[in-house]
Amino acid sequence: MRIDQHRLQRDLEELGQIGYVEGRGVTRLALTEEDLQGRQWLIEKMQEAGMQVRVDAAANVIGRLPAPGEGAQVLAIGSHLDTVPQGGRFDGALGVLAGLECARVLNENGVSLPWDLEVINFTDEEGHHYAGTFGSRAMVGERLTEEMRRQKVEGVPTLTEDLNRVGLDPGRIGEARRDPGEIRAYLELHVEQGNRMESGGIDLAPVTGIVGIYRYVVTVFGMANHAGTTPMASRSDALVAAAPVFYLLPEWARARTESMVATIGQVTVEPGAVNIIPSQCRFSVELRSLQSGNMARIRDRLIEWLDEHVEADVQTVYEKDGVELDADLIEIISNAGCAEGLNTVPLASGAGHDAQTFAPVVPTGMIFVPSRGGLSHCPEEYSEPEWVANGAQVLLRTVLELAAKDA
Numbered sequence: 252m253r254i255d256q257h258r259l260q261r262d263l264e265e266l267g268q269i270g271y272v273e274g275r276g277v278t279r280l281a282l283t284e285e286d287l288q289g290r291q292w293l294i295e296k297m298q299e300a301g302m303q304v305r306v307d308a309a310a311n312v313i314g315r316l317p318a319p320g321e322g323a324q325v326l327a328i329g330s331h332l333d334t335v336p337q338g339g340r341f342d343g344a345l346g347v348l349a350g351l352e353c354a355r356v357l358n359e360n361g362v363s364l365p366w367d368l369e370v371i372n373f374t375d376e377e378g379h380h381y382a383g384t385f386g387s388r389a390m391v392g393e394r395l396t397e398e399m400r401r402q403k404v405e406g407v408p409t410l411t412e413d414l415n416r417v418g419l420d421p422g423r424i425g426e427a428r429r430d431p432g433e434i435r436a437y438l439e440l441h442v443e444q445g446n447r448m449e450s451g452g453i454d455l456a457p458v459t460g461i462v463g464i465y466r467y468v469v470t471v472f473g474m475a476n477h478a479g480t481t482p483m484a485s486r487s488d489a490l491v492a493a494a495p496v497f498y499l500l501p502e503w504a505r506a507r508t509e510s511m512v513a514t515i516g517q518v519t520v521e522p523g524a525v526n527i528i529p530s531q532c533r534f535s536v537e538l539r540s541l542q543s544g545n546m547a548r549i550r551d552r553l554i555e556w557l558d559e560h561v562e563a564d565v566q567t568v569y570e571k572d573g574v575e576l577d578a579d580l581i582e583i584i585s586n587a588g589c590a591e592g593l594n595t596v597p598l599a600s601g602a603g604h605d606a607q608t609f610a611p612v613v614p615t616g617m618i619f620v621p622s623r624g625g626l627s628h629c630p631e632e633y634s635e636p637e638w639v640a641n642g643a644q645v646l647l648r649t650v651l652e653l654a655a656k657d658a
């Protein structure tokens with residue numbers, strides 16, 4: 252059984268026109284006019300494919316091919332149609348459209364699966380409104396009422412406001428929750444968004460795990476004073492006090508394990524004038540690792556150092572743990588890639604995905620295909636038609652393999 256590569260390409264191109272501006276890529280921010288157009292387009296495609304379509308309380312679009320029996324579990328294939336500002340045509344869209352293509356092929360071939368098959372477009376994976384992966388987190392029953400009322404930046408509506416605007420009742424968000432036991436497995440196909448695959452000649456990657464992210468804002472305090480008349484010996488310079496952290500943090504991370512990363516990407520000083528000694532130095536700290544213990548260790552070490560050496564305040568932005576994906580699914584995806592004659596190598600994901608939400612509660616599998624030049628979240632984002640087709644075909648094989656196991 253083969254997916255229709257040309258039909259999938261046509262879908263990617265058609266959807267890629269929605270929110271597209273020449274030279275500026277695709278902008279479909281969650282629940283904006285462009286995103287709503289994309290959703291409408293998807294609903295029509297799902298209906299044409301013979302699926303039953305519903306929109307849940309978190310605005311997730313769910314297309315379903317029912318199994319013949321009653322009370323069956325669900326096999327969910329998902330990703331997201333929303334994009335970052337001036338993003339590409341593949342991030343998220345590929346996963347939803349490949350799921351749709353699988354559903355079409357299965358339906359056309361009259362295959363009856365041992366579970367209902369659902370293809371899901373999750374709301375606001377990219378975090379236009381707030382923290383991202385909103386739709387999938389609502390589905391696993393995370394408590395979101397507080398977060399839905401928070402405004403990320405001036406001018407962007409809250410999720411509560413936007414859900415209201417599209418005719419949903421934010422007070423009923425709890426109804427989006429599904430019992431994890433109802434979901435047999437969650438599968439997601441995605442572009443790699445890095446260049447390990449293309450540069451390494453890897454065609455296909457079962458994803459082994461998704462890194463966790465811990466983020467903080469650190470403020471180190473000093474005392475503002477005249478830069479000309481205050482002698483060096485009597486200064487309390489916040490920037491100088493903070494400076495050792497800028498080289499110590501990367502050293503701690505490197506010493507901990509080769510696979511973890513630590514980044515200080517933003518630094519500001521107050522009051523921020525050439526002739527005033529800084530009274531405050533504020534900087535971001537981001538830690539990423541598959542193992543949460545690594546991030547916790549570096550966080551504790553940072554706090555310890557600050558306590559001993561400077562006057563400082565540390566605010567936690569969030570601590571999202573890393574997840575390992577399901578071992579059986581990694582093996583099934585690996586075998587499917589090899590059976591298609593693809594150079595298949597397992598990889599960990601350095602970016603977050605909806606799959607991360609499901610992995611702790613549902614058997615979760617993820618498939619990567621290469622991104623040209625490793626570029627993503629930009630208009631240049633591109634994956635060759637052949638790579639796209641490989642990913643979708645392996646997704647279909649994975650569904651069939653799982654069906655054979657469960658039958």
Ligand SMILES: [Zn+2]
Pocket residue numbers: 331342343376441604
């Ligand atoms: Zn994505």
